[in-house]
Amino acid sequence: MAKTMYEKIWDAHLVHEQAGQAALLYVDRHLMHEVTSPQAFEGLDLANRQVRNRHSILATLDHCVPTRDRDQPIADPIGKLQVETMIANCAKHGLNLYDMENPNNGVIHIVVPEHGFVHPGMVVVCGDSHTATHGAFGALAFGIGTSEVEHVMATQTLPQKKSKTMLVKVDGELSEFSTAKDIALAIIGKIGTAGGTGYVIEFAGEAVVNLSMEGRMTLCNMAIEAGARAGLIAPDTKTYDFLRGKEFSPEGQDWDSAMAYWQSIPSDEGAEFDITIELAARDIAPQVTWGTSPEQVVSVTAAVPAPDSFQDKIKSQACKSALEYMGLEANTKITDINIDYAFIGSCTNGRIEDFRSAAKVARGTTVAAGVTAIAVPGSYHVKKQAEEEGLDRVFIEAGWEWRDPGCSMCLAMNGDELKEGQRCASTSNRNFEGRQGKGGRTHLVSPAMAAAAAAAGRFVDIR
Amino acid sequence: MQAYEKHSSIAALLNRNNVDTDQIVPKQFLKKVQRNGFGAHLFHDWRFNADGSDDLTFELNNPAFKGARILVTGDNFGCGSSREHAPWAIADYGFNTIISTSYADIFFNNCFKNSILPIIVDSHTLLALMEEIAENEGVAFEVDLDNQSVSTPGKNDFRFEVEPYRKHNLLEGLDDIALSLVHADKITTFEQEQKIAQPWLWRDA
Ligand code: SF4
Numbered sequence A: 001m002a003k004t005m006y007e008k009i010w011d012a013h014l015v016h017e018q019a020g021q022a023a024l025l026y027v028d029r030h031l032m033h034e035v036t037s038p039q040a041f042e043g044l045d046l047a048n049r050q051v052r053n054r055h056s057i058l059a060t061l062d063h064c065v066p067t068r069d070r071d072q073p074i075a076d077p078i079g080k081l082q083v084e085t086m087i088a089n090c091a092k093h094g095l096n097l098y099d100m101e102n103p104n105n106g107v108i109h110i111v112v113p114e115h116g117f118v119h120p121g122m123v124v125v126c127g128d129s130h131t132a133t134h135g136a137f138g139a140l141a142f143g144i145g146t147s148e149v150e151h152v153m154a155t156q157t158l159p160q161k162k163s164k165t166m167l168v169k170v171d172g173e174l175s176e177f178s179t180a181k182d183i184a185l186a187i188i189g190k191i192g193t194a195g196g197t198g199y200v201i202e203f204a205g206e207a208v209v210n211l212s213m214e215g216r217m218t219l220c221n222m223a224i225e226a227g228a229r230a231g232l233i234a235p236d237t238k239t240y241d242f243l244r245g246k247e248f249s250p251e252g253q254d255w256d257s258a259m260a261y262w263q264s265i266p267s268d269e270g271a272e273f274d275i276t277i278e279l280a281a282r283d284i285a286p287q288v289t290w291g292t293s294p295e296q297v298v299s300v301t302a303a304v305p306a307p308d309s310f311q312d313k314i315k316s317q318a319c320k321s322a323l324e325y326m327g328l329e330a331n332t333k334i335t336d337i338n339i340d341y342a343f344i345g346s347c348t349n350g351r352i353e354d355f356r357s358a359a360k361v362a363r364g365t366t367v368a369a370g371v372t373a374i375a376v377p378g379s380y381h382v383k384k385q386a387e388e389e390g391l392d393r394v395f396i397e398a399g400w401e402w403r404d405p406g407c408s409m410c411l412a413m414n415g416d417e418l419k420e421g422q423r424c425a426s427t428s429n430r431n432f433e434g435r436q437g438k439g440g441r442t443h444l445v446s447p448a449m450a451a452a453a454a455a456a457g458r459f460v461d462i463r
Numbered sequence B: 001m002q003a004y005e006k007h008s009s010i011a012a013l014l015n016r017n018n019v020d021t022d023q024i025v026p027k028q029f030l031k032k033v034q035r036n037g038f039g040a041h042l043f044h045d046w047r048f049n050a051d052g053s054d055d056l057t058f059e060l061n062n063p064a065f066k067g068a069r070i071l072v073t074g075d076n077f078g079c080g081s082s083r084e085h086a087p088w089a090i091a092d093y094g095f096n097t098i099i100s101t102s103y104a105d106i107f108f109n110n111c112f113k114n115s116i117l118p119i120i121v122d123s124h125t126l127l128a129l130m131e132e133i134a135e136n137e138g139v140a141f142e143v144d145l146d147n148q149s150v151s152t153p154g155k156n157d158f159r160f161e162v163e164p165y166r167k168h169n170l171l172e173g174l175d176d177i178a179l180s181l182v183h184a185d186k187i188t189t190f191e192q193e194q195k196i197a198q199p200w201l202w203r204d205a
Helices: A005-012 A038-046 A077-093 A108-114 A129-137 A146-155 A180-191 A213-226 A237-243 A252-262 A313-326 A352-362 A380-388 A391-397 A447-456 B085-093 B105-112 B123-135 B164-172 B176-181 B184-197
Strands: A014-016 A023-026 A029-032 A057-060 A096-098 A123-126 A140-143 A157-160 A164-171 A199-204 A230-232 A275-280 A287-289 A297-299 A341-344 A372-375 A423-426 A441-444 B007-014 B070-073 B097-100 B117-120 B140-144 B149-151
Touching (some): A005 A199, A023 B184, A029 A108, A029 A146, A108 A129, A108 A380, A123 A129, A129 A213, A140 A230, A180 A213, A180 A275, A180 A297, A237 A252, A341 A352, A352 A380, A352 A391, A423 A447, B070 B123, B085 B105, B105 B117
Parallel strands (some): A029 A057, A029 A123, A057 A096, B070 B097
Antiparallel strands (some): A023 A157, A287 A297
16 A cells, blocks of 8 residues: 555554554654753653663754853853753763764754764654754654653653644745745645644645755754644655765665665655645745744735734734734734844754855845844854855854854843844744743744845845 | 552641642742752742741641641642643652542643552542541551552541553553553564664764
């Protein structure tokens, strides 16, 4: 019978199955950062258990780390304690940690692919919702809670219920000014933030296949914002080329046998999905969110909707309270919204391609008066690559700050944050209330859109 | 996880309804990196005066309840946020049994993950137990999970319901991890096969 990619990966990882119970799934890769792991390590120690497979683990420090003055101690005592605890736990259990001084350091979902740690057909987990990123390689990757982090360390498995499957097809060609970020926001705008609940989404279609690996990661990264358990894209030549020669990639004969498995992973012709959704790429203009949920999104050419434009009572109410929080009037044109801040970075848009496309727009411009603009590479490798290409100069000359890597203003845990009422054009993934600082107002956009907004002091249509 | 054994312990009385997880562990204590040690903060805002000394008017500071392992309390215990810190604090303080008419759903589930038995009784029984403690502070009840029964010197004995798989896991001291490790052989076999098929996954960096 024709099987989907999800079903194939599931079947290949079944350790135990019993009617009426959750199945036990084997976990190949376990990614870690400092925030969601301390109590898991403690639980492991209290129960006198060991890490079962340390080869499966790669850890980094990203959420609490400062993005400047890295040689100074971390000012926030809690962030400092979490970082120190992570270093001690990894040392104790012999785990591979990219700590703050390590040239490989960066945001977990950026550094893991840089070293080829995730391959097609794997099961990958992390105590972090944006683990979905790694679906770009055709791996089943999803976020877990702290007690599950402990569970995976101790057993290398997780009890799981099977998800339903959704195929999202984006046909045709994307315009040169629209990006993977815009595809992601357009999909969420269409199906809603709960649209993917209970599903694993497979992204397909010409526009998806045409994306670079970086773009595919951006798209899968945001599958979680559509409520999905995971996002998947079939591996192809681009995937294999990306992985070739990376630190954790197989070599020689191993490469050939790996390829045999990887090439068997894509969904079979005629495999059935529970739901199929189709979008036309040419309809996807640059997107801007106006509210406090990623589904509250429109094209840059549109205006902020009015609460009574929604049929659904709950959506109408949500619109009303979002406008209040965001300090916006209904029917304001998106291009009339002024910003105070621009942020380029995060595991959604902190890769080299993102800085290239932003730099293209930022070159020769000046950040508008009253606007603060920060560029935060997703990793030291991204930073170095960008500097070799002279991109740092482009940003600095335009008045941007060029920082060290970390999650930074994506969730404002490290001191980089908006002040009450400040408005930000942000390339991150969540525009929830207070996400970028108490009372901060977030508009999610692509890197090029953020760069253009920084220069104009308001959103502009980059086309 | 610790196995739940038959025991006879002092029953402490906290005669309040709707005790929420914020009262069980106030949020200023959530930023720790450990899960043990929360017992020191259990009911913090009720238990201590502003200067840090014990508030002797708080029920659990009654010397007669020292060493109590059973907590008898009012309706809807453990409501509010879903934080697992609440059962961590209760267990760390020394309780392994709670008796009430009802519990918040997530709290109830979390109890079983932390070797705590939350017993549900009808309001009539609860009242009788509360009266017995009030009249005889420091009284010990006997809890027999295997038999699903509680007996008291005042003859307020009763039987209680508990889902069979939960009872089994508590009695055996099986947590979720232990339950998965029941299949340790299968996990090992899976790993051995993977080591042969994909040896590069098992190499040092
Ligand atoms: S960049 Fe943002 S979304 Fe990504 S891991 Fe860090 S905090 Fe989470």
